[in-house]
Amino acid sequence: MIKIENLNFSYKKNVPVLKNINLNINAGESVAIVGKSGSGKTTLLSIMAILLDDYEGNYSFHDESINQLSNKERVKFRGENIGIVFQGFYLLPHLTVLQNVMLPLDGLQYSKEEKINLAQESLSAVGMGEFVESYPDEVSGGQAQRVAIARALVRRPSIIMGDEPTGNLDESNSDMIIKLLKKNTNKDGTLIVITHDMSVAEQFDRVIRLNKGEISS
Numbered sequence: 001m002i003k004i005e006n007l008n009f010s011y012k013k014n015v016p017v018l019k020n021i022n023l024n025i026n027a028g029e030s031v032a033i034v035g036k037s038g039s040g041k042t043t044l045l046s047i048m049a050i051l052l053d054d055y056e057g058n059y060s061f062h063d064e065s066i067n068q069l070s071n072k073e074r075v076k077f078r079g080e081n082i083g084i085v086f087q088g089f090y091l092l093p094h095l096t097v098l099q100n101v102m103l104p105l106d107g108l109q110y111s112k113e114e115k116i117n118l119a120q121e122s123l124s125a126v127g128m129g130e131f132v133e134s135y136p137d138e139v140s141g142g143q144a145q146r147v148a149i150a151r152a153l154v155r156r157p158s159i160i161m162g163d164e165p166t167g168n169l170d171e172s173n174s175d176m177i178i179k180l181l182k183k184n185t186n187k188d189g190t191l192i193v194i195t196h197d198m199s200v201a202e203q204f205d206r207v208i209r210l211n212k213g214e215i216s217s
Ligand SMILES: Nc1ncnc2c1ncn2[C@@H]1O[C@H](COP(=O)(O)OP(=O)(O)OP(=O)(O)O)[C@@H](O)[C@H]1O
Pocket: 011, 012, 017, 035, 036, 037, 038, 039, 040, 041, 042, 043, 044
């Protein structure tokens, strides 16, 4: 489903960050990306999430080449297909838990009531249904991460991506988050997660290791 061919990327001229990456990820697969700090994990995920685009090589999704899409089409594509969870949660502090989860529905053709229902369903799926009225600083770190997951899930994306989604959490919270991500990735859904933690990586179908911008295994 995801196909990356001969991908090369640098932020600065002559400083390659990703080197000749070739990668296929099938629908329904769960994949962990591991590697030392600075090895290019976030950069690779950002390209897969279409947050970075001036790379060399080809990135296609269901045989459609992402490179060929206009900016507008890319934004639409990301919104419809990809849910992203970051290590730092990135919840907006002045919005309630419910309002944070409703954000990805902005501009979509749902009524206000439907948006509230979708966000509530998503929060219930991660066990945060009771916290709709709370503000992000009134919940724990593990709970905030669950809200971030609910927000990533609210449009029911076929691909869920996480950049160290368990990075700030203790072991039991970390376990819970991985279980939630797996449980909420539907049968044909794809889960791609960056982690430093081998005990997390072991829970995935496949582990991709980056070493200085190259896939080493
Ligand atoms: N915005 C940027 N501008 C310039 N260089 C960058 C930028 N972001 C990352 N880099 C460089 O690209 C390389 C890969 O960074 P990346 O963030 O992808 O690594 P990472 O594997 O995610 O590391 P970590 O585990 O520390 O998060 C590093 O050498 C980094 O310094």
